[in-house]
Amino acid sequence: MKFYGLVAAAASLIAAPLIAAPAMAQQLAPSETLDAVKARGHVECGVHLGLPGFSFANDKGEWSGLDVDYCKSLAAAVLGDATKVKYTPTSVQQRWPVLQSKQVDVLARNTTITFSRNATLGVDFQGINFYEGQTFVVRTKAKVSAVKDLADGTICVAAGSTEEKTAADWFRERNLKVTIINFQKNDDAISAYDQGRCDAYTAGIGALAGQRIKFKNPEEHQILTEIISNDPQGPVTRWGDERWQLIVRWTLNAQIAAEAFGITSKNVDEMKAKSQNAEVRRILGVEGKFGEMMGLSNDWAYNIVKQVGNYGESYERTVGMGSALKLKRGSNELWTKGGLLFTPSFQ
Amino acid sequence: MLLGVRHRGGDYSAVSGALSAMLTFLRDRKVRDILWQAAATLVTVAVIWFFVRNASENMVKAGIASGFRFLWRDSGIEVPFNITGYKPSDNLLSLLWTGIVNTLLVSAASIVVATVVGFTVGLLRLSRNWLLSTLAGFYIEFVRNIPLLFFVLFWYFGVLAALPLPRGSYDMLGVIFLNRRGLSIPTPNDVSGLRLALLVIILLVAVQYGIARWARARQARTGRDFPVWPVGFVLCGGLPIAALVVGGMTTTWDLPILRGFNYRGGFVLVPEFVALFAALSTYTAGFIAEVVRGGIQSVRQGQIDAAKALGLTHGRIVRLVVIPQAMPVIIPPITSQYLNLIKNSSFGAAIAYPEIVAVFMGSALVSTGQSIEIIAITLGIYLVLSLSVSVFMNWYNARHKLVTR
Numbered sequence: 001m002k003f004y005g006l007v008a009a010a011a012s013l014i015a016a017p018l019i020a021a022p023a024m025a026q027q028l029a030p031s032e033t034l035d036a037v038k039a040r041g042h043v044e045c046g047v048h049l050g051l052p053g054f055s056f057a058n059d060k061g062e063w064s065g066l067d068v069d070y071c072k073s074l075a076a077a078v079l080g081d082a083t084k085v086k087y088t089p090t091s092v093q094q095r096w097p098v099l100q101s102k103q104v105d106v107l108a109r110n111t112t113i114t115f116s117r118n119a120t121l122g123v124d125f126q127g128i129n130f131y132e133g134q135t136f137v138v139r140t141k142a143k144v145s146a147v148k149d150l151a152d153g154t155i156c157v158a159a160g161s162t163e164e165k166t167a168a169d170w171f172r173e174r175n176l177k178v179t180i181i182n183f184q185k186n187d188d189a190i191s192a193y194d195q196g197r198c199d200a201y202t203a204g205i206g207a208l209a210g211q212r213i214k215f216k217n218p219e220e221h222q223i224l225t226e227i228i229s230n231d232p233q234g235p236v237t238r239w240g241d242e243r244w245q246l247i248v249r250w251t252l253n254a255q256i257a258a259e260a261f262g263i264t265s266k267n268v269d270e271m272k273a274k275s276q277n278a279e280v281r282r283i284l285g286v287e288g289k290f291g292e293m294m295g296l297s298n299d300w301a302y303n304i305v306k307q308v309g310n311y312g313e314s315y316e317r318t319v320g321m322g323s324a325l326k327l328k329r330g331s332n333e334l335w336t337k338g339g340l341l342f343t344p345s346f347q
Numbered sequence: 348m349l350l351g352v353r354h355r356g357g358d359y360s361a362v363s364g365a366l367s368a369m370l371t372f373l374r375d376r377k378v379r380d381i382l383w384q385a386a387a388t389l390v391t392v393a394v395i396w397f398f399v400r401n402a403s404e405n406m407v408k409a410g411i412a413s414g415f416r417f418l419w420r421d422s423g424i425e426v427p428f429n430i431t432g433y434k435p436s437d438n439l440l441s442l443l444w445t446g447i448v449n450t451l452l453v454s455a456a457s458i459v460v461a462t463v464v465g466f467t468v469g470l471l472r473l474s475r476n477w478l479l480s481t482l483a484g485f486y487i488e489f490v491r492n493i494p495l496l497f498f499v500l501f502w503y504f505g506v507l508a509a510l511p512l513p514r515g516s517y518d519m520l521g522v523i524f525l526n527r528r529g530l531s532i533p534t535p536n537d538v539s540g541l542r543l544a545l546l547v548i549i550l551l552v553a554v555q556y557g558i559a560r561w562a563r564a565r566q567a568r569t570g571r572d573f574p575v576w577p578v579g580f581v582l583c584g585g586l587p588i589a590a591l592v593v594g595g596m597t598t599t600w601d602l603p604i605l606r607g608f609n610y611r612g613g614f615v616l617v618p619e620f621v622a623l624f625a626a627l628s629t630y631t632a633g634f635i636a637e638v639v640r641g642g643i644q645s646v647r648q649g650q651i652d653a654a655k656a657l658g659l660t661h662g663r664i665v666r667l668v669v670i671p672q673a674m675p676v677i678i679p680p681i682t683s684q685y686l687n688l689i690k691n692s693s694f695g696a697a698i699a700y701p702e703i704v705a706v707f708m709g710s711a712l713v714s715t716g717q718s719i720e721i722i723a724i725t726l727g728i729y730l731v732l733s734l735s736v737s738v739f740m741n742w743y744n745a746r747h748k749l750v751t752r
Contacts, residue, residue, distance in 0.1 A: 093713050100411060121716040122410030142608075153608035154427075154528055159705070160713025165423050168435055177611070179528075180425035181619075182710055183699045192699070195507050196527050197618070199608045239410035 028295050031243035033105050034078070042084040045071035046104035049089045049185065053210035053319040053327075054110050054130075063087050067108035069314040070129055070235060070252065072307070074106065077251045077300040082307035091185050092160045096121055099238055106248055107236040110207060112162045126249040128234040129311075131331035131340055132204035133227035134163050137212075140222045142199065147226050151176035156189040156198035158182070163202045166229045190214050204231055209325040247294050253343040254301040257283055258310035260334055260343065265309040272302060282346045290346065311341065402719055417715045418443070424710045426701045428617045439711055446703035447728060453620060453702060454689045454732075457627035461688065462681075464628060465635025470665070472640050483636065490633030495691055498630050503622035503698040510618070513609050524603055530616040531603035540597030544590040551590075555582045619700035623692065631688045635681060642677035643669055674747050682740040686733045703728060 037043055047055035047067055055065040072082040090098050090109060099107045100122060110132065111117075113125040136155070138144045151171070157164045159182035171178040181198060183189040193201035194215050203211065208223045215221050235252060237245045258264075261280050263271050272284045282288035284305075285298035292298060308314060315332060316322045333339025372378055406413045422442045423435050430452070433445040471483040490498075507527055511517065516526035524531045535541060555578070562573035603613040646669050654668045696705035703725060712721045 093709060096713070096716055097718055100409060116714075117716070120412040122406075150608070152606045152611055159424075159710040164425070164710070165714070168423065168425050172435070179427045179609070181427055181699045182425070182701070182705065184696055184705065184709055188697070188699070191504075192507075195504060196512055197507055240408070 028293075029243050031241055031295065033102075033237075033241045033244040034247065034295055036102075037078055037105055041079070042086050043071060043075045043078060043106070044104040045074070045085050045087050046090050046095055046098050046107040046109055047071070047087045048109050049091055049187065051110065051186075051207055051210050052213055053206065053323060053325045055087070055089075055108070056210070057087070057089075064318065066130060066314060066318045067110060069308050069318060070108045070255075071106070073255055073304045073314075074248065074251050076303040076307045077254070078247065078296060080297065080299065080303050082303070092158050093184065096123070099123060099236060102238070105237075105244070109236075110204070110233045111236050112231040112233055114162060122239045123236050124239060124245060126235050126237055126245055127252040128232040128340075129252055130206060130233045132206050132231040132233050134166055134202060134229045134231060135205045135208065135224045135227050136200040136202045137193075137208050137221050137223045138200045140220055144200075144222075144224065147224060147228055148174065148176060150200050151178060153199035154179045154181060154197070156181050156183060156193040156201045158186045158189050158203075159184055161186075161203075162229075162231060163204070167202050170228050186211070187214070204233075206319060206325070206327055209319070209327055213324070243295060247296065250294070251300075251304065254283060254304050254346075255308075255311040255314065256334070256341050256343040257346060258301070258305045259312040259341075260336070263305050263310060264313060265305055265307075268302060268305045279346050288346075406719070412715070412717060413720070415720055417717055417720070420715070422711065422714075424706070424714065426706060428615070428620060428701055439715070442711060443703070443707050443724070446701065446706040449695075449700070449706070450689070450692050450702040450732075453623050453627065453695065453700065454692050457624050457631065457688055457692070458685055460624070460628040461631040461635055461684075464632035466639050468632060468636035469639030469643070472636060473643060487633045487636050490630055491637075495626065495630050495694060496697060498626040499623060499694045499698055502626045503619065506622055506625075507618055513605065516605075516610070522600070522602055524605075524610050526610075527618065528609050528615070529618055530621070531610040531613050532616065533600040533602045533613045535595065535598040536601055537598040540594040541591070542594075544587075544594030547590045548587040551582050551586055555579050558582075617700075619695065619698050622698055623695045623700045623702075626694070627688055627691060630691070631684055634684050634687075638677055638680040638684065639673075641680075642673035645676045646672045671747070675744060678740060678744040678747070682737055685736050685740070689732055689736065690729060 045068075047063070047065075050056050051065070053065055055063060055067045057063050068087070071085045071087070075085045076082040088098060088104050090104075090107075095107055095109055095111065098104050107123075108129075110130060111125075112132070113128070117123060118125065136144075136147060136150065138150070144150060147170070155167060155178060157167060157180055164180065164182060167178075168180055181189075181192065183192060186203070189198075189201055190211055191214075192198060201208075201211075205223065205225075205227065212218050212221065212223070235248055237248050257279075258268075261271075261277065261283070263280065263283070268284070271280055272286060275281060275284075275286075278287075282290055283301045285291060285300070285302055289298055291300040294300070309317070315329065319325045319327045320329065329337075329339060331340045333341060335342045373382075403413050418440045419438050421435075422437060422439045424442060425435055426433055426442070426445055426449075429445045429449065431441070431445050431448050433441055468483045468486055471479045472487065474480045474483075510525065510527045513524075513526045513528055516524040518524050522533050558573075558578060559575050562575050565571060565573065601612050603610040603615075650668055650672060651664060654664045659667070692702055693704040695702040696709055699705065708721055708725045712718055715721070
């Protein structure tokens with residue numbers, strides 16, 4: 001009996017790791033959000049109520065914009081299909097509870113990265129997809145050339161946005177008196193400015209280029225070129241789900257890296273088949289199995305570039321020269337070309 | 348053995364004595380009521396404590412800041428219309444106080460005007476003049492069938508569109524300016540002269556009240572009339588205005604002057620306040636009119652016939668017979684309308700009037716992210732406001748209740 005007991009113990013000691021090994025190889029940190037997305041079959045994305053160029057629904061209900069393209073990239077990476085996204089339009093107030101309560105998986109809503117948001121709201125910023133700068137739109141008739149000419153004026157702003165505090169601080173530092181009227185929604189502030197309640201409306205220069213179409217007579221308004229603050233904006237996730245945060249971060253990095261390596265939606269198949277660049281091969285999943293390390297398929301970055309495009313293509317299509325906004329790349333260019341977009345290497 | 352039996356019998360009688368005492372105690376109705384109350388209180392407290400603990404633990408886990416210390420943080424939020432002297436460098440607690448004051452301001456002003464307009468329209472609705480009563484009916488139906496948000500937006504955007512830009516303001520007497528940015532009124536630099544005038548006015552009002560009481564007593568004694576109203580016009584109308592003018596002449600004034608884009612100086616009554624005030628007053632007046640109509644129609648026809656038989660004029664019948672008997676019927680529903688008005692002042696958030704919902708539940712909530720604490724505080728404040736109004740109205744009603752046999 002003792003002999004057979006010894007044999008059984010030895011056998012189990014040898015067999016156990018062999019049986020457990022395959023299971024252990026697949027063990028990744030649990031990700032509640034990723035599991036929920038896979039079970040649901042689509043990504044829930046929190047977007048703006050309607051900001052042309054960034055996240056805007058046309059009258060057929062089709063969403064388009066830079067942030068919308070980011071959501072589509074996420075869906076392409078996680079689920080393999082860029083169309084599997086549901087958009088939740090949120091106001092400046094609604095965006096935080098909607099993310100904190102797990103109603104959306106990520107917030108792609110031209111949200112500025114600030115210390116107090118990171119520290120007190122339980123949210124994390126996973127990178128920068130647009131470098132914004134705050135400025136003002138005024139009536140051309142008012143002949144305002146610099147921001148300080150707005151002293152003694154009235155400024156409409158959306159309550160709770162970074163623009164509200166930045167504008168108040170800017171004028172206070174220079175001892176200039178200005179009246180700031182807070183509205184609950186950006187659209188209310190815009191129509192009040194249009195009606196003449198305020199002398200100026202303040203938002204980011206990219207956002208203003210988009211909001212311009214909402215004015216009754218866009219030609220009568222002029223967007224100032226003086227920038228009073230730099231606002232980096234990027235996708236936002238909540239604390240606690242590190243693997244999901246990893247996926248969100250590297251989806252954005254993949255788009256930027258694709259542009260850095262010259263991979264576009266048109267040549268991605270050719271690059272995948274023929275490229276000898278080691279990093280390109282790792283990005284496109286030819287070698288390295290990077291997708292599996294995150295819990296996704298190895299095609300994740302290939303799907304992003306094939307279905308949505310790299311960062312440059314997305315930018316030109318939504319806010320750049322190929323769109324109605326006609327914004328120049330400026331800081332939103334690759335660092336090798338004089339801009340600020342940078343990604344760590346795919347190694 | 349015998350001893351043991353007796354001993355056991357002794358035990359039983361002690362226990363049964365205690366049991367029967369307890370049963371008698373419980374059979375008392377008052378004791379049972381108190382015990383049920385205590386149990387209900389304990390359960391309520393336990394449930395609330397559980398939810399609060401649960402919420403705060405989950406918030407800590409999610410990295411969301413919690414607690415009430417955020418109230419002492421610097422606010423940084425601009426409030427363009429305030430009479431408390433709030434600056435963005437003050438803390439969130441004074442922002443909260445500013446919001447409360449603004450809510451009270453618009454609510455109090457609207458309650459006064461809504462009551463006056465409501466009573467008038469209600470009485471007109473019962474007028475024998477067909478045109479007046481039909482017009483009143485149209486007003487009431489129009490106002491009761493359209494949502495308040497529409498009125499608020501209509502008054503705000505409608506009024507805004509009608510007013511001129513600052514460069515072309517309407518000016519009254521060269522010192523008061525009305526334009527799209529608001530009504531600019533000069534403010535006195537030194538209020539001591541006006542404080543004296545205010546004291547004089549209070550004295551005059553007290554004198555008028557004394558005269559009215561004396562006149563009523565004299566009429567009860569001798570039947571002789573006294574022209575109380577004309578005396579009142581002088582004492583409470585002409586003389587106070589003269590006092591204010593004299594008081595105003597003793598100080599220098601901070602006049603609104605056009606500087607660049609806007610008028611600077613003086614006090615600015617923003618269009619948001621005017622729009623919200625107008626919308627709330629006209630809307631609630633329609634409901635108050637119906638309440639008043641119901642109250643007046645509840646007075647028995649016999650009372651009016653008897654008053655006519657006594658030879659009272661129509662105005663005196665309404666003032667001395669109908670309205671005092673209609674008040675106990677009118678006051679409870681009017682209390683509800685006042686509470687509705689106070690809660691409806693939160694529509695100010697839709698047009699950027701800085702009342703408590705816009706300023707605290709809007710700006711402060713987004714800048715600190717502490718939704719649960721802020722919403723709880725706002726609920727508490729509305730509760731306190733509403734309860735105060737109810738308590739006051741109930742006291743007023745009890746004072747005017749008709750003593751019936």
